[in-house]
Amino acid sequence: MNVSKSFGLICCAALLSGWAGIASAQVVASDPAGILKRLQNYGYPATMTTDNQGDPKIETRVSDTKFNVYFYGCDDNHANCTAIQFGAGYDLENGISALKINEWNRDQRFAKAYIDDESDPFLEMDVNMAADGVGEKNFEDMVEIWRKQVENFEDYIDW
DSSP: OOHHHHHHHHHHHHHHHHHHHHHHTEEOTTOHHHHHHHHHHTTOOOEEEEOTTSOEEEEEEETTEEEEEEEESOOTTSOSOOEEEEEEEOOOSSOOOHHHHHHHHHHOSSOEEEEOTTSOEEEEEEEEOTTTOEEHHHHHHHHHHHHHHHHHHHHHTTO
8 A cells, every 4th residue: 555545544544533532522402411410510509300391401500590401402202302591580679671681682692681571581591402412612611601691691680
């Protein structure tokens, strides 16, 4: 075999082994127990429950704030989900204005807010995990982004 063919085969093998390593490090929404375990490993006191539709839901907290991780795009058996959403709600004595929530949304990149019919704010952040999920480091980064967004939002709404 000539040197160029050998080099090509070695490069191809290296790429394939690298891709295999990447695939094994993926975090997927279809594995709620894996997401639960990761949150616990990051120091979050997380427990698994289900939502009103029977889909998985993780209840946890950041600082003093309770939040949930909802699973979306699940099949009829409430499995094989394709996305998650971090969500937290706040019960404010006097509510908050739509203008203030719009200002938050205009200035933020990842988490978005809305108000309910009592003018109480909610903060949410979606993570698309369809196909092959997200990388381990990216998922950890998304959890950290969520933590910072919660803290910034609480400062913003004077929580």
